[in-house]
Every structure is written in structure tokens, then in C-alpha cells.
Amino acid sequence: MLWKGRRQSDNIEDDRSDSDSGGGGLGGGGGQFRIPIGGRTGGGGSIFLVILVVLAGWYFGFDPSTILGGGDGGLLPGGGGQITDNSGQDSGTAPANDEMKQFVATVLAETEDTWTGIFKSQGLTYEDPKLVLFSGQVRSACGFASAAAGPFYCPGDHKVYLDMTFFQQLDQQFGASGEFARAYVIAHEIGHHVQNLTGIMSKFNQMRQSMGEVEANQMSVRIELQADCFAGVWAHYTGQKGILEQGDIESALNAAKQIGDDTLQKKMQGYVVPESFNHGTSQQRQTWLARGYKSGKLSDCNTLSGPI
Ligand SMILES: [Zn+2]
Numbered sequence: 001m002l003w004k005g006r007r008q009s010d011n012i013e014d015d016r017s018d019s020d021s022g023g024g025g026l027g028g029g030g031g032q033f034r035i036p037i038g039g040r041t042g043g044g045g046s047i048f049l050v051i052l053v054v055l056a057g058w059y060f061g062f063d064p065s066t067i068l069g070g071g072d073g074g075l076l077p078g079g080g081g082q083i084t085d086n087s088g089q090d091s092g093t094a095p096a097n098d099e100m101k102q103f104v105a106t107v108l109a110e111t112e113d114t115w116t117g118i119f120k121s122q123g124l125t126y127e128d129p130k131l132v133l134f135s136g137q138v139r140s141a142c143g144f145a146s147a148a149a150g151p152f153y154c155p156g157d158h159k160v161y162l163d164m165t166f167f168q169q170l171d172q173q174f175g176a177s178g179e180f181a182r183a184y185v186i187a188h189e190i191g192h193h194v195q196n197l198t199g200i201m202s203k204f205n206q207m208r209q210s211m212g213e214v215e216a217n218q219m220s221v222r223i224e225l226q227a228d229c230f231a232g233v234w235a236h237y238t239g240q241k242g243i244l245e246q247g248d249i250e251s252a253l254n255a256a257k258q259i260g261d262d263t264l265q266k267k268m269q270g271y272v273v274p275e276s277f278n279h280g281t282s283q284q285r286q287t288w289l290a291r292g293y294k295s296g297k298l299s300d301c302n303t304l305s306g307p308i
Contacts, residue, residue, distance in 0.1 A: 178251030191230030229301035232292025
């Protein structure tokens with residue numbers, strides 16, 4: 001992606017004051033298991049569940065503790081006012097202008113421009129979300145989150161939370177390399193923001209109240225695939241600007257493949273549990289990302305009904 005020299009968003013909150021804390025990132029094996037577990041099952045299989053949920057959380061866009069029953073609503077909109085306090089932490093110890101931050105700020109700016117235009121064409125107003133860079137752990141309106149949960153979007157405070165060490169993991173552990181794989185991760189989270197602004201997410205949360213676990217997972221898959229499709233729509237418009245390079249789309253599609261529920265489960269435990277899927281299979285994720293990219297139309301992103 002030819003991103004250098006383009007506009008960078010001001011909507012970045014740099015909360016990486018603990019960035020020198022070493023093993024707090026995704027790489028630490030122990031860190032993955034620090035997610036609070038609310039005693040959901042208590043059975044012998046619960047450790048698998050934790051692994052699955054944490055894994056899934058890498059790309060969920062919401063706080064895995066919610067799925068585990070330990071949180072109070074990572075997906076719940078309008079959550080309490082516990083917004084991350086970044087005041088006074090922005091300069092000093094945080095690496096202020098590193099290249100990866102500039103890349104993230106540029107991708108965020110591109111999403112702002114694209115979605116502002118799309119909303120405007122529908123007679124709507126797009127509200128820019130904030131993107132919080134954190135290191136190790138963070139408190140959001142959706143509760144406390146560890147970097148092990150991966151990037152996520154909190155509907156309650158309209159913020160995307162990202163520990164950039166996830167990008168290294170995406171590359172080294174999941175085999176999803178390339179700049180545009182990273183752009184896709186950001187665009188997917190922004191897709192959740194779009195769902196929040198358009199009321200799709202609150203509708204999902206309402207419906208979720210009366211659902212059993214399996215059904216809620218199925219609905220979650222639909223929501224996630226739509227975020228993938230929205231990421232594709234963004235990529236479509238980004239392509240029209242002439243700033244995509246050869247291999248960019250392939251890189252995003254490969255990322256979608258590597259973080260599919262089935263692929264992740266196979267990799268981590270050797271077998272798959274389809275009822276537990278909540279982001280979609282590799283094939284589904286690639287399909288919806290590609291669909292959004294191909295047409296650039298929101299109407300092609302209706303994952304909420306019909307076959308997926
Ligand atoms: Zn997601």
C-alpha cells in the first residue's frame with residue numbers, strides 16, 4: 001500500500017506508556033491465559049474453551065471475557081463511562097512517531113475518508129472512532145482487556161483498541177504477513193464501528209439476550225463476516241485511489257484465511273468444533289472480504305440473513 005506521505009488521522013490515542021514492560025504483549029505464552037474467566041463451565045473442557053475463546057478473540061473485535069461470561073458486555077453498546085484514561089501519558093516514554101504508528105494513523109485516516117463518503121451518499125453522518133494504541137493491557141468502556149485478546153472494538157466508547165505487537169504475531173505465528181494484512185485488521189475493526197453507528201450491533205446485542213450459546217455463536221459469525229465484508233468495501237475504495245500495490249489484496253485474503261475459526265482451531269488444538277465458531281471459517285472470511293472488495297457495495301454485505 002502506497003501510504004507514505006498521505007494524511008494521518010488525529011484520532012489516535014497513544015496509551016503505550018508501559019511499552020517497555022516486555023512480555024506483556026502477545027508473544028508471551030502465559031499472557032494468553034490471563035483473561036478473567038467467569039466460571040462459565042467449570043468442566044474439564046474449560047481450558048480448551050478458554051484457549052478457543054482467547055484465540056477467537058484475536059480477531060473478534062470484542063472482549064473475549066464477554067463470551068466467557070466473565071465480563072459485563074464487551075459487545076453491549078452504551079456501556080458505562082469507564083473510558084480509558086490516557087491523559088498525560090501521551091508523550092515521554094511512548095515511542096511517539098514510529099513508522100508502524102504512522103501506518104496505523106494513515107490507514108485510519110483512509111477509513112475515515114472512505115466511510116465519511118459512503119455515509120454521506122446515504123444521507124448519513126459518519127462519526128470518526130478513536131483508535132487506542134496500548135501495550136499489554138488496557139481498560140475500555142467494555143472492561144479490562146489483555147493484548148492476548150487481540151485488537152477489538154468497544155461499542156460503548158466508540159474506540160478500536162490495538163496492541164501493535166499483534167501485527168508481529170499475525171506475521172510470525174499465523175503466517176499472515178504483509179502491510180495490507182495489517183490494514184485489513186484495522187479495517188475489520190472499523191467495520192464493527194460502522195455496525196455500531198448503523199444500529200446493527202445493538203440489534204445483535206438485543207437478539208443475543210434471548211439466544212443460547214450455539215445460536216449466539218452463529219449470529220456472531222454473521223456479524224463478523226459483515227465486518228470482513230465492510231473491510232472489503234473499504235479496500236475497494238482504497239484501490240480506486242490507486243494506492244494499492246500488487247499483492248495487497250492477496251495479503252488481506254491470506255490473513256482472512258489464517259484467522260478463520262477452523263484454521264485457528266486446527267492449528268492450536270488439532271481438531272475443530274464447529275458449534276464454537278464465532279468468526280467464520282477461513283473460506284467464509286475470504287469470501288465475504290472478497291465480495292465487499294469486488295463491488296464496494298454495502299448491499300452486498302448482507303450477512304445477516306440467507307446463506308453465508
Ligand atoms: Zn470482529
